[in-house]
Amino acid sequence: MNSLGLPLPKPHLSRQTLISNSKPLIPFLEWRLRSQSSKGFPFLRRERTRIHATTALLQHSEHDVVVVGAGIIGLSIARQLLLESDLSVAIVDAGLPCSGATGAGQGYIWMAHKTPGSDTWELAMRSKYLWEELAESLQRRGLDPLQVLGWKKTGSLLIGRTSEELAILEERVRLLSHTGLRVEFLSSNSLLSREPALEVGKEGGAAFFPDDCQIDAFNTASFIEKGNKCFASKGRYAEFYNDPAKCLVRSERNGVAEAIQTSKNILYFKKALVFAAGAWTGCLMRSLFVETDIVPVPVKPRKGHLIVLENFNGIQLNHGLMEVGYMDHQFASYQPVDNTQHFSSVSMTATTDMNGNLVLGSSRQFSGFCKEVEEPIVKSILERAAEFFPTLNDLFHNLNENGKIRVGFRPYMPDGKPVIGPILRFPKVFLATGHEGSGLSLALGTAEMVADMILDNPSRVDCKPFSVEGRFSHWVLKSSGKVDKKQLKCIHFVNQFMDLRDCEHIRRLSFHSPTKFWKKPD
Structure with a gap:
C-alpha cells in the first residue's frame, strides 16, 4: 500500500519544510516543531496562522449535509x-461506491437470524418493510425489481443437523411466529423435498422463512446513486469520489465543526456531517478528533471471504441457506491477535445471485485491513460447505477455474449493534456505522432514522439503543504494553497525511506499537 512507503517524520523537521510540502501534512495549519530530546519524537504545537497557499489549491463548496462514505448506508442516507x-x-x-463491505456481501434481507426483543429487532423489521415497499414501488412503475435491485423473494432456511440445534430451531420458530412473521419448522424429509442437493442427515x-429476500449490492447501490444524481441538476446533490477526508475544520470563534477537508476539496455543511x-x-474519527476528548468509537474491521462459483451447475438452490451456528459466529467477540495467527470462524451460508452464480460463505476474522485472499480460509469455507453439499468436494482442485473470491471488512461493534446518532460535543456531527454483516438489510431503516434526527422529525423506531453518548462507558481501551506519549504524538502526526484506510497498518508496522483492542473489563 502506498501509505506504508511514506517516510517517517524526522526529529528536526523545519517549519519551512512543512509549509513548502506539496502535499501538506496538516491542511490549513502551520506547525512549529520543538524537539524535547535528541532521542524523542518531535513535540508538535499548533499555530493559528492560515496557509493561504494551501487553501488556494482546494475547491470550496457549501452544502446542507455532507455524508462521508459511499456504501449502502451513506448512499441511502443521502x-x-x-x-x-x-x-x-x-x-x-x-x-x-460499493468498494467496502457493501460490494463484498451476499445481499440477504433475512429475519432468520434476528432475535425478537433485541435492540436491533425493530430496526430490522422497519428496514425490511422499507425494502419490500421499494420493490413494490418499482413494480407499480412498470419496472422489474429483479433487474433493478437483483430483488428475489427466495425465502430462507436456517439449518440444523443435531438434536441440540433442532431444539434451538423449534424455539426460534415459536418465538418468531408470535411476532407475526411467517415461519415454519421443517423435518429432514420436508427439507430434502425443498432442497434436494442438501445433506443434513436423519436428525436434520x-x-x-418464506418471506425473506435478497438483493444485489451493486445493482441496488447503482440504482440509489442514479436516483440521487437526479437532484444534481437542481443543485442539491454532489459526489466527491477518490477523495479521502483529511481533517475536520472547526470555527476559530467557538470550535464548532463547520467543514470537512478532503484531499481536493473543503466541503462546508450547514445542517449536518454524517x-x-x-x-x-x-x-477516521481517531484522526479527525485527535485533539479532543471524544471517546473513539470502538468499531473494528472484521474481514470476511465469500466464494462466487460462476456457471456452476452442480447445485441448484431454491432458497437462501444458513446454518444455525451462523448466529453464534456472527456475534463472536473480538480477540487480540499477533501477526502470525488471526482469530477466525467459518459457518455455512449459500445463496444464488441474480445471474445464477452460487455464492458460498462465510468467514469472520480480525486481521486489520489486510485485504489479501487467505487460502486456508477459502479452503475452510469450501470444506464447511461440502459437509452440507457433498457435490462440492469435486471443486477443491479446480476452484481457480470456477470461482472468484470476494474480500470485505464488516464494521464490527463489541456490543453487537450499530452506532446511530449525533455526538454530544459536536451536535451537527452524526455517526451511522457498526452494522457488521447487516448493512444491506438495515440500510433503509438506518437512513430513515438519521434523516429524522437531522430534520427533527419524530423517530419511527426507538433510537436510544444506538445512541453514541454514554454507550461505551463499559468498554475500555486496553493495550498489551505501554505506548510512549511522544510516540502517540507522532502517530497522530502521521494520521494527518496518510491514507486513512491504512492507519492501523501504519501504527503496527511503522511504530511497532502494541495492538489495541476493545474488551469488556473483567
Whole structure:
C-alpha cells in the first residue's frame, strides 16, 4: 500500500519544510516543531496562522449535509434526505461506491437470524418493510425489481443437523411466529423435498422463512446513486469520489465543526456531517478528533471471504441457506491477535445471485485491513460447505477455474449493534456505522432514522439503543504494553497525511506499537 512507503517524520523537521510540502501534512495549519530530546519524537504545537497557499489549491463548496462514505448506508442516507426534504447533500468517499463491505456481501434481507426483543429487532423489521415497499414501488412503475435491485423473494432456511440445534430451531420458530412473521419448522424429509442437493442427515431440519429476500449490492447501490444524481441538476446533490477526508475544520470563534477537508476539496455543511464509513469510521474519527476528548468509537474491521462459483451447475438452490451456528459466529467477540495467527470462524451460508452464480460463505476474522485472499480460509469455507453439499468436494482442485473470491471488512461493534446518532460535543456531527454483516438489510431503516434526527422529525423506531453518548462507558481501551506519549504524538502526526484506510497498518508496522483492542473489563 502506498501509505506504508511514506517516510517517517524526522526529529528536526523545519517549519519551512512543512509549509513548502506539496502535499501538506496538516491542511490549513502551520506547525512549529520543538524537539524535547535528541532521542524523542518531535513535540508538535499548533499555530493559528492560515496557509493561504494551501487553501488556494482546494475547491470550496457549501452544502446542507455532507455524508462521508459511499456504501449502502451513506448512499441511502443521502437518498432519504433528498426525497424527504429540500436540503442539499454531498457524498464523499476515499474510493468508489460499493468498494467496502457493501460490494463484498451476499445481499440477504433475512429475519432468520434476528432475535425478537433485541435492540436491533425493530430496526430490522422497519428496514425490511422499507425494502419490500421499494420493490413494490418499482413494480407499480412498470419496472422489474429483479433487474433493478437483483430483488428475489427466495425465502430462507436456517439449518440444523443435531438434536441440540433442532431444539434451538423449534424455539426460534415459536418465538418468531408470535411476532407475526411467517415461519415454519421443517423435518429432514420436508427439507430434502425443498432442497434436494442438501445433506443434513436423519436428525436434520430447518426453520423456513418464506418471506425473506435478497438483493444485489451493486445493482441496488447503482440504482440509489442514479436516483440521487437526479437532484444534481437542481443543485442539491454532489459526489466527491477518490477523495479521502483529511481533517475536520472547526470555527476559530467557538470550535464548532463547520467543514470537512478532503484531499481536493473543503466541503462546508450547514445542517449536518454524517460519518457512514463502515469499518473505517473508527480510524477516521481517531484522526479527525485527535485533539479532543471524544471517546473513539470502538468499531473494528472484521474481514470476511465469500466464494462466487460462476456457471456452476452442480447445485441448484431454491432458497437462501444458513446454518444455525451462523448466529453464534456472527456475534463472536473480538480477540487480540499477533501477526502470525488471526482469530477466525467459518459457518455455512449459500445463496444464488441474480445471474445464477452460487455464492458460498462465510468467514469472520480480525486481521486489520489486510485485504489479501487467505487460502486456508477459502479452503475452510469450501470444506464447511461440502459437509452440507457433498457435490462440492469435486471443486477443491479446480476452484481457480470456477470461482472468484470476494474480500470485505464488516464494521464490527463489541456490543453487537450499530452506532446511530449525533455526538454530544459536536451536535451537527452524526455517526451511522457498526452494522457488521447487516448493512444491506438495515440500510433503509438506518437512513430513515438519521434523516429524522437531522430534520427533527419524530423517530419511527426507538433510537436510544444506538445512541453514541454514554454507550461505551463499559468498554475500555486496553493495550498489551505501554505506548510512549511522544510516540502517540507522532502517530497522530502521521494520521494527518496518510491514507486513512491504512492507519492501523501504519501504527503496527511503522511504530511497532502494541495492538489495541476493545474488551469488556473483567
